Every structure is written in C-alpha cells, then in structure tokens.
Amino acid sequence: MENDFRSLKLLDHLQFVFRKLGINYPVMRKILEMKLTMDQRRVPTIFSGNASEKKEGNQFVKSLWIYALYGIILIFFIFIGDNYMFQLGIIFGISMFILMTSLISDFSTVLLDVRDKTILHTKPVDDRTINAAKIVHLTLYMLMMTGAFLGIPAIVMLIYHGVGYFLLFLVSTVWMILFIIALTALVYIFILRHFNGDKLQDIINYVQIILSICLVIGYQVAIRVFDFVDLDIVYHFSWWHVFLPPIWFAAPFELILHHNTAVSTIVLSIIALLLPLIAIYLYYRLMPAFERNLEKLLDQTAMGKEKKRPFVAMWEKLLCRSNVERAYFRLAYILMGEERDFKLKVYPSLGIAMVFPFIFIFSQTQSFAEVSKGNGYFNIYLALLFIGVTVSMLRFSSKYKAAWILHAAPVEDVTKSYSAALKAMLIKLLLPIFMLIAVVFILIFSVRIIPDMLIVGTVAVPQTLISYKLLKGEDFPFSEKFEATS
Amino acid sequence: MGEEKVLSLSNLVMRYPNKQVLNGINLDVYPGQIIGYIGPNGAGKSTTIKIILGLVSGYEGTVEIFGKNIATGGHDYKRRIGYVPENADVYDQLTAMEYLAFVGELYGMKREHAAEKANQMLAAFDLEERAHARASSFSKGMRQKVLIISSLLHDPDLIFLDEPLSGLDANSVMIVKELLEKLAERGKTIFYSSHIMDVVEKISNRIVLLTDGHIAADGTFEELRKESKEGSLEGIFNQLTGFVGHEETAISIADLITGAAAYGE
Numbered sequence: 001m002e003n004d005f006r007s008l009k010l011l012d013h014l015q016f017v018f019r020k021l022g023i024n025y026p027v028m029r030k031i032l033e034m035k036l037t038m039d040q041r042r043v044p045t046i047f048s049g050n051a052s053e054k055k056e057g058n059q060f061v062k063s064l065w066i067y068a069l070y071g072i073i074l075i076f077f078i079f080i081g082d083n084y085m086f087q088l089g090i091i092f093g094i095s096m097f098i099l100m101t102s103l104i105s106d107f108s109t110v111l112l113d114v115r116d117k118t119i120l121h122t123k124p125v126d127d128r129t130i131n132a133a134k135i136v137h138l139t140l141y142m143l144m145m146t147g148a149f150l151g152i153p154a155i156v157m158l159i160y161h162g163v164g165y166f167l168l169f170l171v172s173t174v175w176m177i178l179f180i181i182a183l184t185a186l187v188y189i190f191i192l193r194h195f196n197g198d199k200l201q202d203i204i205n206y207v208q209i210i211l212s213i214c215l216v217i218g219y220q221v222a223i224r225v226f227d228f229v230d231l232d233i234v235y236h237f238s239w240w241h242v243f244l245p246p247i248w249f250a251a252p253f254e255l256i257l258h259h260n261t262a263v264s265t266i267v268l269s270i271i272a273l274l275l276p277l278i279a280i281y282l283y284y285r286l287m288p289a290f291e292r293n294l295e296k297l298l299d300q301t302a303m304g305k306e307k308k309r310p311f312v313a314m315w316e317k318l319l320c321r322s323n324v325e326r327a328y329f330r331l332a333y334i335l336m337g338e339e340r341d342f343k344l345k346v347y348p349s350l351g352i353a354m355v356f357p358f359i360f361i362f363s364q365t366q367s368f369a370e371v372s373k374g375n376g377y378f379n380i381y382l383a384l385l386f387i388g389v390t391v392s393m394l395r396f397s398s399k400y401k402a403a404w405i406l407h408a409a410p411v412e413d414v415t416k417s418y419s420a421a422l423k424a425m426l427i428k429l430l431l432p433i434f435m436l437i438a439v440v441f442i443l444i445f446s447v448r449i450i451p452d453m454l455i456v457g458t459v460a461v462p463q464t465l466i467s468y469k470l471l472k473g474e475d476f477p478f479s480e481k482f483e484a485t486s
Numbered sequence: 487m488g489e490e491k492v493l494s495l496s497n498l499v500m501r502y503p504n505k506q507v508l509n510g511i512n513l514d515v516y517p518g519q520i521i522g523y524i525g526p527n528g529a530g531k532s533t534t535i536k537i538i539l540g541l542v543s544g545y546e547g548t549v550e551i552f553g554k555n556i557a558t559g560g561h562d563y564k565r566r567i568g569y570v571p572e573n574a575d576v577y578d579q580l581t582a583m584e585y586l587a588f589v590g591e592l593y594g595m596k597r598e599h600a601a602e603k604a605n606q607m608l609a610a611f612d613l614e615e616r617a618h619a620r621a622s623s624f625s626k627g628m629r630q631k632v633l634i635i636s637s638l639l640h641d642p643d644l645i646f647l648d649e650p651l652s653g654l655d656a657n658s659v660m661i662v663k664e665l666l667e668k669l670a671e672r673g674k675t676i677f678y679s680s681h682i683m684d685v686v687e688k689i690s691n692r693i694v695l696l697t698d699g700h701i702a703a704d705g706t707f708e709e710l711r712k713e714s715k716e717g718s719l720e721g722i723f724n725q726l727t728g729f730v731g732h733e734e735t736a737i738s739i740a741d742l743i744t745g746a747a748a749y750g751e
Contacts, residue, residue, distance in 0.1 A: 198620065198622075198623065305618055306581075306583070306617075306618040307581065307584075307618065323591050323594065323595075323596065323597070324591060324592060324594075326591065326597070327587075327588050327591035327592055327597070330584075330588065331577065331580070331588050334579065334580055334584060335577065335579055335580075338579035338580070338620075339579050397577075399575055399576075399577050399578060399579065401574075401575035402574075402575040402576050402577045402578070404541070404571060404574060404575070405576075405589055405592065405636070406592070407539075407540070407541050408539050408541065408564065408567075408569045408571075409564060409589070409592035409593055410561045410562055410563070410564035410565045410592070410593060410594065411561070411592055412561045478577075
C-alpha cells in the first residue's frame with residue numbers, strides 16, 4: 001500500500017486527541033489506510049447507472065462532483081420567502097434525504113462490515129481502536145459528501161444572507177450530520193434486533209433503489225419547479241412539525257436571526273440542540289449490542305416458511321408448455337424478485353417508468369379538465385422504455401457461477417430458457433406497472449382509452465422480442481457476471 | 487466383465503492454445519464400479535469430467551456413454567448423469583426446496599415428484615427444518631448436502647463427485663460413504679475425485695491416477711500396492727507423480743517461520 005491519503009495526513013495533526021482517548025493511533029491509521037485503499041476499488045450507487053468500465057482511483061471522490069451538482073438545486077431555495085422555517089426546512093429536508101440515503105446505500109458496508117469481526121477482532125488490537133477507526137472512516141466520508149453537497153449553497157448564503165446566517169448554517173449542518181449518523185445506526189440497531197440480517201440487506205437494497213429513483217425524478221421535478229418562483233408561502237406551526245427533523249434545524253434561524261420567540265420556535269430549537277446529542281449518546285451506549293447483533297448478518301439459523309407462490313403457479317400453467325420451460329419461468333420469476341443486484345440495476349428504471357408518464361402529462365400547463373380530454377395517455381409508451389434495459393439485464397446474475405447446473409442438465413435449448421425468462425419478466429415486472437398506470441389513466445381519461453391501453457399492452461410483447469433479438473443472448477439467462485458489461 | 491460399458495474414452499486429447507491438457511486417455515468403465523479418480527492439481531481430472539458432461543468442446547477422440555457417442559447422440563444422455571462439482575455455486579436466492587425442485591425439473595422430473603423426493607432426502611440429511619430457508623443462509627456443509635441431493639434426485643446411473651465430502655460433518659461423511667457403496671451395489675457407477683487419499687483408498691474399488699494428461703496407474707488398490715511396494719495410496723500417489731522431498735520442503739518452511747520471528751524481536 002504505497003497510497004498516501006491526504007485525509008490521513010490531516011488526521012495526523014489531530015493524533016493527540018486520539019491518544020488522549022486511549023486509542024492506539026498508529027494501528028488506527030493502518031486500519032484506515034487499508035479501508036481507504038479498499039474504497040478506491042468500489043463503485044458508489046450514485047454512479048452505478050453508468051459504471052461501464054473499470055476506472056482507477058476512488059470512485060467516491062469522483063462522485064462528489066455529482067453531489068455538488070445536486071447541491072446547486074438548493075441555491076434556488078435560498079432566495080424564496082422571508083420565513084426561515086419554510087426556506088431552511090426545505091434545504092435541510094433535501095440535504096437530510098440525500099445524505100442519509102447516500103449514507104445507507106454506500107456506507108452500510110462500512111457500518112456493517114462483518115469481515116472486521118474475523119479479520120480485525122481476532123488480532124491483538126483493542127476494540128476501542130477498531131471502533132474509533134470505524135467512526136473516523138465514516139465521518140471522513142460524511143464530511144466530504146456534505147462539503148461537496150452544501151459547499152456552493154453555503155457560499156451563496158454567505159453572500160446573500162450574511163455571516164451570522166452562514167455560521168449558524170455551518171453549526172446546524174454539523175449537528176445534522178451527527179444526527180444522521182446516529183439515526184442511521186440506531187435504525188440498524190433496531191432492525192438487527194428485531195429482524196435477521198437478510199431483512200436488513202433487503203431494506204438497504206430498497207433504500208438504494210429509492211435513492212436512484214429520487215435522483216432522476218428530483219431532477220425532472222426541479223427543472224419544472226422554477227415555474228413556481230412566485231409562490232409565497234406563509235409558515236404556520238402545527239403540532240406534528242415536532243416530528244420533522246428539518247424543521248428543528250430551521251427553528252434556530254428564526255429564533256436567533258428573526259428574534260421570533262414564539263414558544264414553538266423555542267421548543268423546536270431546543271430539540272434541534274439536544275436530540276442529536278441524545279441520539280449520539282444512545283448510539284455510543286448501544287454500540288456493544290450493535291456489534292453483537294452484527295453476528296446476525298452471518299446468521300445461519302434462519303428457518304423460513306414455505307413460500308407458496310400461487311401467482312407463479314398460475315402463470316406458468318398458462319404460458320409455458322414444457323416442464324423445463326416452466327422450471328425456467330419459475331427460476332427467472334424468483335430471481336427477479338429476490339436478487340438484490342438485479343433489483344438495484346433494474347428496479348430504478350421500473351420506478352422511473354412508472355412516474356414519467358405522469359410527470360409528462362402534468363408538466364403541461366393545462367387544467368385537469370383539459371388534460372382528461374386530451375391525448376396525454378400516449379405517454380404510457382414511456383413506461384415501456386425500461387423493457388430494453390431489463391431484457392439486457394436478464395443475462396446477469398450475482399450468482400452467475402450457479403449456471404453450471406444449466407449446462408450440466410440435459411437441456412441445450414438456450415432459446416427456450418430465454419423465452420421463459422422473457423415471459424417471466426413481462427408478468428413479474430411489466431404487468432403490475434402497466435396495469436397500475438392503465439387503471440389511473442382510465443380514471444383520468446375515461447373508459448374511452450381502454451382500446452388504446454390494450455394496444456399498448458400488446459405492443460410490449462414484440463418490443464420485448466426485438467430487445468431480445470438485439471441482445472443476441474447466446475448463453476443461458478442469469479449466467480454472466482454483472483460487472484463484465486452493463 | 488462382459489456387461490455393457492457405462493463409459494468409454496478412447497484417445498481423448500484436449501488442447502488449449504498454450505497447453506495440452508489431455509494426452510490420449512483410454513478408459514472403460516463398467517456398472518457398479520466406484521472409481522477413485524485422482525491426480526495432482528492441473529493433471530486434467532476436471533477437464534475430463536467436463537468433456538464427459540459436455541461442458542467443454544473441442545476435444546479429439548471419442549467419448550461413449552451408455553454405448554452412444556456424445557458428440558452425435560444429443561444431450562439426452564445427461565439425464566442419466568449426476569454431477570457434484572467442487573465448490574459449486576447454487577442459486578442461493580432460492581430456498582433449498584425451490585432449488586432442488588428446479589434441478590429435478592431440468593432433469594425431466596415432474597415438479598411435485600421432485601419436490602416430494604427432495605423433501606424426503608433433505609429430511610434424511612437432517613435438513614428438513616431448513617428446507618424453506620434461502621440457501622444463502624446455509625453453511626458450507628448444508629450447501630454441500632443440497633448439492634449432493636441435487637445430483638442424485640433424478641436417480642442417475644453415472645455419478646461424478648468432486649470433493650463431495652468437503653464441509654460435511656463426521657456423521658454425514660459416514661452416511662455419504664456408505665451411500666456410495668450401496669448405490670454401487672445397485673449397479674450405479676461412481677467417479678470419485680478427491681485429494682484426500684485415505685478416503686479414496688477406502689471407498690474405491692478401482693483407482694485411476696492421472697498425471698500430465700495421461701493415465702499413470704489403473705487398478706484396484708491391492709494391485710497398485712503390489713506394483714509400487716508402497717503401503718498407502720498417499721505413498722503410491724507420491725511415487726507415481728514423482729514427488730520427493732516433502733520433508734525437506736516442510737523443514738525449510740518451518741525455518742522461515744521461526745527465523746522470521748527471531749528477526750521480529
């Protein structure tokens with residue numbers, strides 16, 4: 001490891017703090033160096049859409065540019081309204097969402113690294129040093145991410161709102177980061193205590209998917225939001241605002257800068273000050289329990305109930321002729337629902353396919369009555385766009401090596417296995433999305449569009465076949481490694 | 487043995503661009519044989535098995551299974567073959583039952599039949615409780631049991647096993663060893679590949695030793711022992727593969743270990 005990390009050199013200046021806390025600094029530095037080196041070989045979710053080739057260097061550092069880009073959206077909110085509760089509520093809301101989902105999707109591996117257990121905890125290194133390395137590692141990244149995301153907006157704030165606002169924003173941001181880290185960890189602690197590791201992995205998987213969807217949709221919405229520049233919103237406190245963390249962090253601005261001494265503002269400010277501290281303290285207290293529960297990620301005692309899959313049973317009887325085809329149908333159907341890597345690559349485009357038709361209809365400045373008389377329902381074709389991507393993904397599996405059984409078994413017809421997989425895709429992924437959009441569209445545009453919907457549904461089939469032809473799948477589905485091409 | 491040949495390899499040659507892996511293998515195998523198929527790493531054992539299973543093409547020579555040339559006879563012969571590769575992956579997003587039913591169906595069984603049989607075999611291997619858990623939560627031994635079951639579910643006549651005992655606990659090891667004997671008594675043919683010579687010595691009634699892509703020895707353990715004058719299969723293996731000086735190697739490694747510790751002080 002001949003890597004020199006600037007962050008570690010900066011950390012060297014703070015080593016007295018760690019030594020004071022009884023942490024073995026050289027060992028902690030070694031661990032961090034190893035972790036940072038490994039991170040250079042990892043691709044973050046925010047990038048995963050177009051990770052076409054192996055790139056050198058820390059992908060995370062490069063992804064910071066994207067965070068900076070998304071941060072620019074925040075600038076717009078700095079100028080709206082005079083009420084800080086509303087203005088900063090939105091800014092903190094977006095920041096918390098982006099930072100927390102990124103933390104969950106990209107740094108869960110850091111928080112939940114079970115390899116630490118076998119590799120580090122078996123060595124003559126004390127727990128305090130290992131835990132310190134973990135927290136410093138996480139904090140380093142959160143600082144970089146927050147810096148990239150909020151850096152430009154913060155400068156704009158300094159210019160537009162002055163030094164007081166800027167400093168208060170810096171302090172609140174640090175408080176917010178502490179809160180996010182502690183909250184994420186506490187959520188993990190809760191999940192691990194009540195569910196098994198598999199459930200946690202599933203939840204993380206879905207957060208990753210939601211992050212990818214929201215980034216694309218957020219971009220679409222953000223472009224259109226500029227049409228509402230003249231909106232003038234008056235903030236009224238309601239009791240349930242106590243449960244909205246972004247509002248807490250906005251309250252001190254009202255209190256200190258606007259001298260708004262309403263009871264609600266004071267209460268919210270106190271919450272903003274205290275709750276992150278309480279969360280961090282709780283995290284610190286529950287850390288040993290957390291480490292113990294991490295064992296569950298290696299859990300090998302899950303019993304599981306038999307999963308009846310009545311839908312699969314029905315569809316395979318309707319759509320497949322031979323036993324073998326039915327077997328492939330079922331395999332494809334289950335894998336599409338259970339495989340996390342596949343879901344991470346495909347489900348975001350499903351979510352987008354589901355939302356885009358609506359965004360495109362309602363972004364036109366027409367009244368609802370006008371829309372419902374128009375031909376906006378053609379936008380349902382947008383929902384079919386994901387078919388191409390999904391078909392090309394059917395080749396891959398994170399368990400691609402398991403495909404040996406397909407070769408060893410007395411089945412040589414790749415085409416048949418693909419036709420079963422394509423059918424499963426249409427049923428499992430397209431049908432629910434299509435039905436949902438179609439039903440909502442029929443509600444909007446009246447029953448006159450039912451024939452159109454039927455035609456669109458039928459078009460999906462040849463489109464799937466054409467996508468498959470273009471793909472020229474020569475090997476069995478689910479038999480190639482994800483990274484190879486995508 | 488005038489019975490029908492189960493497997494017949496003649497002049498089997500396999501070349502990769504930079505290396506010749508098999509230099510003309512000739513082998514006839516009959517029902518009821520348990521063949522200990524051994525050899526050093528890279529001798530060509532798994533290549534042979536992959537050719538027989540149709541996983542690798544581009545070989546020279548002929549491979550006949552149940553009297554039919556596999557190059558021309560279609561893939562139907564695979565129905566009578568069971569295969570457990572070494573360290574094999576399974577689609578572990580599926581539950582054990584789902585995987586076994588899937589494999590059973592690939593081999594032409596009815597799903598209900600495959601599922602019922604799989605359930606009984608899982609129970610026999612003490613895995614009944616985990617039948618409906620995702621295989622990703624399985625330990626190495628449990629996964630190995632699932633693999634063994636998946637290879638036997640369709641009642642094959644020719645069975646290829648590559649390190650089938652790895653990860654199994656002592657009780658399961660005894661069951662599997664005994665099971666192989668019983669299957670052979672019922673006329674099944676078993677190819678048993680392993681690096682653990684003690685087990686091969688006990689299990690097999692015929693030993694085939696492969697080195698550098700050719701067969702260096704073929705016979706019962708007794709026959710090999712008479713020929714080589716070594717007491718154990720391990721000794722015979724070392725002698726035939728030309729390996730000497732394991733003690734010297736061990737000593738020099740031990741020197742490195744203790745010597746390094748001295749420097750570290």
